[in-house]
Amino acid sequence: MAPDRSEVAALVEPIVVGAGFDVDDVAVQRHPGSDDASITIVVDGDEGVGLEALTELTRTLTARLDQQPWAQQYALEVMSRGVESPLTLPRHWRRNHGRKVELVIGGTAGIGETVHGRIGNLIGDTVSVVVNRKGRLGVREVALADVESAVVAVEFGEPSPAELRLCRGDD
Template sequence: MAPDRDEVAALVEPIVGDAGLDVDDVSVRRGPGSGETSITVVVDGEGGVGLDALTDLTRAVTARFDEQSWAQEYALEVMSRGVDSPLVLPRHWRRNRGRKAELVVRDADGNEETFTGRIGNLDDETVSIVVNHKGRLGIREVALADVDSAVVTVEFGEPSPAEMKLATGAQP
């Protein structure tokens, strides 16, 4: 019998935590009939997650899974959050400070606005977003509860030094 998501999460969280990382997501998909179960574990860390760490985690999780009664047929994938992963938890915002993101924000009347800005300081309820309006920089405070979606955008050039100073809390 294949494991459920909660069982898998309970097995991997201590292993991932011991590596100084966080479990960001766990998914379990069962194959048709008595086929293979696909298990995906997504991890995240303060300084990102390197390939060596992913390899070590895969070995440790596989060893733990192989002790389980359901371990006859499964495929395991341990991966880091992708650049297109949504910013949902406060740690996602904090770990992406200084990066550009596209946000969809909803106001109290239900109106939706999409804008791009550089992620700045974060507190318990708000994130500061450095916005550039035709060359004029400003900081927009956004309540996390008002964010419908947010994702880091890929930048090909160097960010403006003035934007980076505002995003990291220093005055330009």
Template sequence: MTAQHLHRLVDPIITTRGYDVDDLTISPAAGGGTAATIVVDRDGGVELDALATLTRDLVEAIDAQSPDADYTLELTTRGVDRPLTLPRHWRRAQGRRVEIDVVGADGTPETIAGRIGASTDATVELIRNQRGRFTTVTVDLDSVTKAIVGVDFTAPNRTELELCGLDAAAIARLTRTN
């Protein structure tokens, strides 16, 4: 089973459910056979039960196509450690804290941190909270060399999230405390 063959098989199933295939890799499995890892994402996030159902459906499709295939399938989500590389990644991470490395207009590297605000296919706004004083920085996505969503254990500031352009439901979800 090649990555191209697997992608052609599973992509229609995944996309009809409203997901995007973010990554697909094939590697040798530790005990023999093949390990296939498929990373999916979608607007609104991914629910565990829906992911389990999708996994079963993908296994059925793979088994029907290649009944003798010796493989292990892992279906997973992007997680926080995957870099933001596409405009949809930025849109889906709106309101999250991020640290990005950019190349400035003069060619010098710079690191900028903030919360992801509005984004387009070409730019993203970062909302920066500097001791209660908020500023907005617009970053050209072509200048970004690395961008990772940060793990943030503090409750976000409501004003900051409003400046990010989030609606009331998204703000309530992000400011929930357990």
């Protein structure tokens, strides 16, 4: 019998947290017509998650999962959050401080406002977003509850010193 998501989450969370990381997601996908399953564990950390840490976590989690009755019926993948992962929790915003973001702020009738900016300070449940409007920098305070969706935007250049000062709240 394949495991369910809550069972796997309860098994892996103490190990991941003990290693200094957060469990960002647990997914269990059952294979049609069998008891086999694919288990995906997504982890995150304040300084990201390096390849060595992922390798060690995979070994430790495999050893723990192999003790379960369904041990021969799963494939495990342990991965870090990708840059395309949505920002859904306060820690995602905090960990991406200073990075470019594209967010949709809730509106009426399901039509939200798209904002492009740079992630500033997170205070409580409000994030500062540094926006550039035709060369004029400003700070917009956004309640996380109003964010319909948000993802880090890939950028190839360096941010301006003025943008970074505003992200830190220096100006």
